[in-house]
Amino acid sequence: xxxxxxxxxxxxxxxxxxxxxxxxxxxxxxxxxxxxxxxxxxxxxxxxxxxxxxxxxxxxxxxxxxxxxxxxxxxxxxxxxxxxxxxxxxxxxxxxxxxxxxxxxxxxxxxxxxxxxxxxxxxxxxxxxxxxxxxxxxxxxxxxxxxxxxxxxxxxxxxxxxxxxxxxxxxxxxxxxxxxxxxxxxxxxxxxxxxxxxxxxxxxxxxxxxxxxxxxxxxxxxxxxxxxxxxxxxxxxxxxxxxxxxxxxxxxxxxxxxxxxxxxxxxxxxxxxxxxxxxxxxxxxxxxxxxxxxxxxxxxxxxxxxxxxxxxxxxxxxxxxxxxxxxxxxxxxxxxxxxxxxxxxxxxxxxxxxxxxxxxxxxxxxxxxxxxxxxxxxxxxxxxxxxxxxxxxxxxxxxxxxxxxxxxxxxxxxxxxxxxxxxxxxxxxxxxxxxxxxxxxxx
Amino acid sequence: xxxxxxxxxxxxxxxxxxxxxxxxxxxxxxxxxxxxxxxxxxxxxxxxxxxxxxxxxxxxxxxxxxxxxxxxxxxxxxxxxxxxxxxxxxxxxxxxxxxxxxxxxxxxxxxxxxxxxxxxxxxxxxxxxxxxxxxxxxxxxxxxxxxxxxxxxxxxxxxxxxxxxxxxxxxxxxxxxxxxxxxxxxxxxxxxxxxxxxxxxxxxxxxxxxxxxxxxxxxxxxxxxxxxxxxxxxxxxxxxxxxxxxxxxxxxxxxxxxxxxxxxxxxxxxxxxxxxxxxxxxxxxxxxxxxxxxxxxxxxxxxxxxxxxxxxxxxxxxxxxxxxxxxxxxxxxxxxxxxxxxxxxxxxxxxxxxxxxxxxxxxxxxxxxxxxxxxxxxxxxxxxxxxxxxxxxxxxxxxxxxxxxxxxxxxxxxxxxxxxxxxxxxxxxxxxxxxxxxxxxxx
Numbered sequence: 001x002x003x004x005x006x007x008x009x010x011x012x013x014x015x016x017x018x019x020x021x022x023x024x025x026x027x028x029x030x031x032x033x034x035x036x037x038x039x040x041x042x043x044x045x046x047x048x049x050x051x052x053x054x055x056x057x058x059x060x061x062x063x064x065x066x067x068x069x070x071x072x073x074x075x076x077x078x079x080x081x082x083x084x085x086x087x088x089x090x091x092x093x094x095x096x097x098x099x100x101x102x103x104x105x106x107x108x109x110x111x112x113x114x115x116x117x118x119x120x121x122x123x124x125x126x127x128x129x130x131x132x133x134x135x136x137x138x139x140x141x142x143x144x145x146x147x148x149x150x151x152x153x154x155x156x157x158x159x160x161x162x163x164x165x166x167x168x169x170x171x172x173x174x175x176x177x178x179x180x181x182x183x184x185x186x187x188x189x190x191x192x193x194x195x196x197x198x199x200x201x202x203x204x205x206x207x208x209x210x211x212x213x214x215x216x217x218x219x220x221x222x223x224x225x226x227x228x229x230x231x232x233x234x235x236x237x238x239x240x241x242x243x244x245x246x247x248x249x250x251x252x253x254x255x256x257x258x259x260x261x262x263x264x265x266x267x268x269x270x271x272x273x274x275x276x277x278x279x280x281x282x283x284x285x286x287x288x289x290x291x292x293x294x295x296x297x298x299x300x301x302x303x304x305x306x307x308x309x310x311x312x313x314x315x316x317x318x319x320x321x322x323x324x325x326x327x328x329x330x331x332x333x334x335x336x337x338x339x340x341x342x343x344x345x346x347x348x349x350x351x352x353x354x355x356x357x358x359x360x361x362x363x364x365x366x367x368x369x370x371x372x373x374x375x376x377x378x379x380x381x382x383x384x385x386x387x388x389x390x391x392x393x394x395x396x397x398x399x400x401x402x403x404x405x406x407x408x409x410x411x412x413x414x415x416x417x418x419x420x421x422x423x424x425x426x427x428x429x430x431x432x433x434x435x436x437x438x439x440x441x442x443x
Numbered sequence: 444x445x446x447x448x449x450x451x452x453x454x455x456x457x458x459x460x461x462x463x464x465x466x467x468x469x470x471x472x473x474x475x476x477x478x479x480x481x482x483x484x485x486x487x488x489x490x491x492x493x494x495x496x497x498x499x500x501x502x503x504x505x506x507x508x509x510x511x512x513x514x515x516x517x518x519x520x521x522x523x524x525x526x527x528x529x530x531x532x533x534x535x536x537x538x539x540x541x542x543x544x545x546x547x548x549x550x551x552x553x554x555x556x557x558x559x560x561x562x563x564x565x566x567x568x569x570x571x572x573x574x575x576x577x578x579x580x581x582x583x584x585x586x587x588x589x590x591x592x593x594x595x596x597x598x599x600x601x602x603x604x605x606x607x608x609x610x611x612x613x614x615x616x617x618x619x620x621x622x623x624x625x626x627x628x629x630x631x632x633x634x635x636x637x638x639x640x641x642x643x644x645x646x647x648x649x650x651x652x653x654x655x656x657x658x659x660x661x662x663x664x665x666x667x668x669x670x671x672x673x674x675x676x677x678x679x680x681x682x683x684x685x686x687x688x689x690x691x692x693x694x695x696x697x698x699x700x701x702x703x704x705x706x707x708x709x710x711x712x713x714x715x716x717x718x719x720x721x722x723x724x725x726x727x728x729x730x731x732x733x734x735x736x737x738x739x740x741x742x743x744x745x746x747x748x749x750x751x752x753x754x755x756x757x758x759x760x761x762x763x764x765x766x767x768x769x770x771x772x773x774x775x776x777x778x779x780x781x782x783x784x785x786x787x788x789x790x791x792x793x794x795x796x797x798x799x800x801x802x803x804x805x806x807x808x809x810x811x812x813x814x815x816x817x818x819x820x821x822x823x824x825x826x827x828x829x830x831x832x833x834x835x836x837x838x839x840x841x842x843x844x845x846x847x848x849x850x851x852x853x854x855x856x857x858x859x860x861x862x863x864x865x866x867x868x869x870x871x872x873x874x875x876x877x878x879x880x881x882x883x884x885x886x
Contacts, residue, residue, distance in 0.1 A: 176629050181835040183626035186619050362832055367819045368810045376810045389805055392624040 023050040024147035024382040030055060031152040032090070033226050034292045036063045038173055039152060041195040045375050047071045054144070058127050060086040063225075077137050079130040081123065089123055094226050097310030102332045120155055147382040165395035168387045169377045173291050175370065177298050177363045178319055187390035189377055193363055194370040195292060196299035199278025206250070209266060210281050213248035219343065220276045220302075221286040222252035224293065227309060229255035234331070236260045241339035247283060247347070250276060277302050283347050289313035294320060301360030303352035305342045307331045324355040466493040467590040467825040473498060474595040475533070476669050477735045479506045481616055482595060484638040488818050490514045497587070501570050503529040506668075520580050522573040524566065532566055537669050540753030545775045563598055590825040608838035611830045612820045616734055618813065620741055620806045621762055630833035632820055636806055637813035638735060639742035642721025649693070652709060653724050656691035662786065663719045663745075664729040665695040667736065670752060672698035677774070679703045684782035690726060690790070693719060720745050726790045732756035737763060744803030746795035748785045750774045767798040 026046055030039050043053050047069075054073040057064045060081040066074035093116055104112055131137060151167075167187075174192035184190075202210060210218050219242070223230075230238070235258040242249045243262025253267045261267070273293065277285055278300040287293045289308040294316055297304055304326035306317030320326035327342040346352045368376070381387055400406055469489055473482050486496050490512075497516040500507040503524040509517035536559055547555055574580060594610075610630075617635035627633075645653060653661050662685070666673075673681070678701040685692045686705025696710045704710070716736065720728055721743040730736045732751040737759055740747050747769035749760030763769035770785040789795045811819070824830055843849055 176832050179629075181629045181833055183628055183835075185626055186622075186624045362827065365823060365826065367816050373810050380808060383808065384805065389619050389802075390624055392626075 023052065024379070025052045025144065026054070026378065026382075027141065027144075027146040027149045028053060028055045029149060029151040030057065030064050031155075032062050032064065034224070034290050035152050035173075037292055038195050039150070040068070041371060042150070042374050042378070043072055044069070045371055046378065049375065049379075051379075054146070056131065056141070058130065059083075060127070062087055062090070075137070075141070077131050077134050079127055081126065086123065089119065090226070093120055094310060098227070098331065099231070101310070117155070124155065148378060150378060168381045169390070171374050171377065175363065175366070177323075177359045178291075178294065178316075180319070180322070185390075185392050187387055187392075189373055191370040191374040192291065193295040193299055194374050196296055197274060199275040199300065200272070202272060202275055202279065206272075206276075209248060209250070210276075210279060213281055216246045216248070217281040217283040218276075218279070219245060219247045219249045219284050219286060219347075220271070220273070220282055221249060222271060222273060222293065223288040223307065223309065224290045227288065232256065232258070237334065237336050238339060239265065241336040241343070244336075244340055245343060274299075284343060284352075286343070289317040289320070291316060295363075297356070298325075298359050298363050301353075301357040303346050303356040305329065305339070305346055307334075307339075323359060325352060325359055327352075466495065467822070468495045468587065469497070469821065469825075470584065470587075470589040470592045471496060471498045472592060472594040473500065473507050474598075475505050475507065477667070477733050478595050478616075480735055481638050482593070483511070484814060485593070485817050485821070486515055487512070488814055489821065492818065492822075494822075497589070499574065499584070501573065502526075503570070505530055505533070518580070518584070520574050520577050522570055524569060529566065532562065533669070536563055537753060541670070541774065542674070544753075560598070567598060591821060593821060611824045611834070614817050614820065617738075618806065618809070620766075620802045621734075621737065621759075623762070623765070628833075628835050630830055630835075632816055634813040634817040635734065636738040636742055637817050639739055640717060642718040642743065643715070645715060645718055645722065649715075649719075652691060652693070653719075653722060656724055659689045659691070660724040660726040661719075661722070662688060662690045662692045662727050662729060662790075663714070663716070663725055664692060665714060665716060665736065666731040666750065666752065667733045670731065675699065675701070680777065680779050681782060682708065684779040684786070687779075687783050688786060717742075727786060727795075729786070732760040732763070734759060738806075740799070741768075741802050741806050744796075744800040746789050746799040748772065748782070748789055750777075750782075766802060768795060768802055770795075 026043075028039065028043060030036050043055070046053050052073070053071075054075055055064060056075045056077070057066075058079040058081070059076055060079050060083050061076075062083060064074075066076060096112070096116060101109060101112060170185075170188045172188060172190045172192065173194075175190040178192055179190070201207070221242070230253075232255075235253070235255060239258035239262070240260035242251070242265045243260060245262075245264060247264065249262075249265040250271055251265055251267050252269070252271045252273075254269060257267060274296045276282060277296045282300075282302055284305060285293070285297045285302045286305045286307065287297065289306045290313060294304070304317075304320055306313075306320060306326050306328045307330075308314040308317045308328065309331055317326060317328045321328050327346055329338050329342050377387070394402060469486075471482065471486060473479050486498070489496050495516070496514075497518055498507060499518045499520070500509075501522040501524070502519055503522050503526050504519075505526060507517075509519060539555070539559060544552060544555060613631045615631060615633045615635065616637075618633040621635055622633065644650065664685070673696075675698075678696070678698060682701035682705070683703035685694070685708045686703060688705075688707060690707065692705075692708040693714055694708055694710050695712070695714045695716075697712060700710060717739045719725060720739045725743075725745055727748060728736070728740045728745045729748045729750065730740065732749045733756060737747070747760075747763055749756075749763060749769050749771045750773075751757040751760045751771065752774055760769060760771045764771050770789055772781050772785050820830075837845060
């Protein structure tokens with residue numbers, strides 16, 4: 001089974017203090033950036049349903065911010081790393097992935113990726129160490145007697161299958177509107193898009209700008225929360241393509257204003273992405289292909305132009321291209337014309353909008369809503385002290401048992417024993433016969 | 444993937460006349476006996492939700508009876524077979540399976556099974572023929588423009604995987620309270636127990652008898668709707684075991700009254716099985732192991748003693764034994780003592796009741812109810828004209844593509860080509876070198 005490490009939430013059953021029908025204690029081990037946005041949606045729902053939620057986070061945390069909610073508890077442990085250090089390491093990682101990696105040859109690519117990941121693992125390992133070796137913190141967590149751990153297992157220094165084997169339930173951040181159909185185990189639920197909501201009204205200035213687009217509508221453009229800036233050259237290539245569109249463009253952009261920027265394009269430090277994608281004037285979403293953004297587009301039925309940058313983004317966009325709701329352009333090699341052509345096709349060929357609406361209908365038409373199912377399984381693991389009835393025995397097999405090598409070995413041994421015995425018998429009979437014949441001849 | 448043929452309902456998308464939000468036209472191709480009981484639960488729900496349901500059945504049908512409901516339409520086509528013929532063939536099949544097959548040796552067993560099934564297939568094939576060659580009937584069905592076919596694919600002369608490949612959605616008549624966890628595809632939903640309901644009050648006479656059991660409670664015993672009678676010898680072995688219990692026994696039994704029958708045991712032509720299993724005085728269910736009966740026991744948390752007779756029943760009981768809610772005795776070889784001991788253990792060792800209650804809690808604790816999910820997917824296939832996004836590409840692969848033999852073949856060809864080229868080059872160089880040396884020597 002191929003499961004992407006970027007798309008799993010795990011439920012690990014802890015202690016046994018949860019009373020049926022009562023409220024439980026949930027410990028959360030989160031991951032930064034887009035993962036945290038999904039997690040927050042689940043945690044808010046759990047708190048609303050009366051559960052006690054504690055998020056374990058380090059003092060260097062970037063987005064996991066104790067000030068976001070008064071009803072979620074935060075257990076912040078000290079770490080030698082500062083928030084800036086952490087942000088710099090991640091920024092460097094992203095820049096290398098975006099700009100340097102595509103230039104590497106096949107072999108040096110893999111050694112560079114490995115080097116990058118070891119750097120990242122080292123940071124995460126130190127954060128883990130600072131938590132685990134903090135005796136006061138560990139004592140406090142142990143006496144708190146949590147019912148369940150909700151862990152986001154991205155980029156940890158163990159194999160994914162090992163971590164997954166320990167989990168009672170896997171919540172996957174996608175669904176079949178995004179995934180290609182393939183087999184999965186019963187303790188897996190696909191809860192993609194759980195953070196999506198109907199669009200709210202836009203701020204006045206933004207709504208006016210959107211309305212000024214008239215019949216042509218608007219283009220929404222964001223490369224996500226992890227990319228802080230683009231090179232001047234790339235920014236100008238993009239801006240000059242956008243300038244040639246009859247649509248108005250809302251571009252979430254933090255860097256220096258590109259000199260090719262057209263009067264139809266406005267730059268924003270932050271955009272209400274979900275509300276914009278749900279706006280009736282929105283024609284296309286230009287995206288780096290993070291799962292959260294893609295899901296907001298699917299939710300509202302908006303076709304996409306994908307400019308994947310790193311990690312799972314190229315793969316995500318490939319899914320959307322295959323489903324017929326997106327075109328892909330290459331960030332490093334595209335010209336203004338490439339981007340412009342892709343945008344024109346997706347805006348003007350009705351098939352992209354039709355497919356996006358189909359995908360949206362499928363997304364909205366499930367036996368139970370993704371957020372409800374995510375919360376259901378968290379509560380289930382607490383109520384039943386796990387979900388043993390959904391756990392496949394495969395997790396307890398060794399690799400040779402998994403591949404049936406023990407069975408094959410035994411059968412081969414049986415065949416060998418039979419062949420050996422038959423050969424011995426034949427030889428014995430043949431010798432006996434030869435002896436008798438010899439004796440007969442001699443007589 | 445191992446899917447039992449006895450446990451699947453298929454949804455096959457038909458025409459395109461279903462309007463979103465409106466009501467659809469459902470054509471049903473049912474199977475007899477226990478399968479029909481499940482199907483009826485779904486059909487009643489569909490009718491209640493305003494859909495037009497038409498059941499296609501032959502004049503020889505046994506349980507699929509047009510008089511059961513005025514809101515379900517029945518399209519009964521004439522067939523040369525009579526109801527009695529059909530019932531006799533099935534009865535003979537069951538008797539052979541129960542009494543004769545267990546006496547066969549390993550090899551003759553399989554040839555006998557094959558012979559039995561060919562006999563059954565021949566009957567079913569004739570029923571199919573009588574439908575398909577009935578031009579008037581086919582014209583009527585064609586002009587009716589159905590949105591979806593709900594087909595119960597048991598015992599058809601085609602391979603199961605072929606039939607399944609054509610279906611949009613598979614509804615499996617079990618769930619993970621019954622199944623062992625294993626991978627499955629996204630267009631499969633496990634809706635086992637969809638026919639189960641809370642218990643209703645028993646008829647006065649039966650309730651009095653049940654209450655007369657006092658602290659000891661009662662034993663509910665049924666071998667299902669397909670078994671008409673037992674041999675006198677087997678009936679007496681069973682009756683004398685039941686006579687030694689302190690419990691009162693309600694036995695669904697159609698044959699001659701066994702002379703060993705104790706005063707604690709009452710025989711009934713029919714019992715309200717679900718209501719009895721939901722009665723607080725019920726201690727154990729003696730069952731042949733049909734999925735419907737097992738699901739009623741799971742629903743109400745009642746442990747079981749299994750006496751499997753044929754088809755999937757031994758397998759079903761094996762599942763329940765592994766889940767710790769049942770003991771199994773062998774129908775043909777058991778003595779009164781064997782049955783009595785099994786009953787005593789299941790009644791008196793609290794672990795069986797505990798496990799049954801655990802299984803029941805799991806069964807009742809699902810994100811959506813089985814019947815609701817079954818109806819949801821039928822409506823989904825109508826609303827979206829299929830469920831293409833859930834259909835794995837594997838159904839379109841040939842067997843050599845499925846096993847990646849085309850890829851392996853290509854890679855082997857590449858390796859062979861490289862080895863061939865290298866060998867040729869080496870030989871060429873070697874010859875050249877040898878020639879030069881020879882020439883050098885001669886000079």
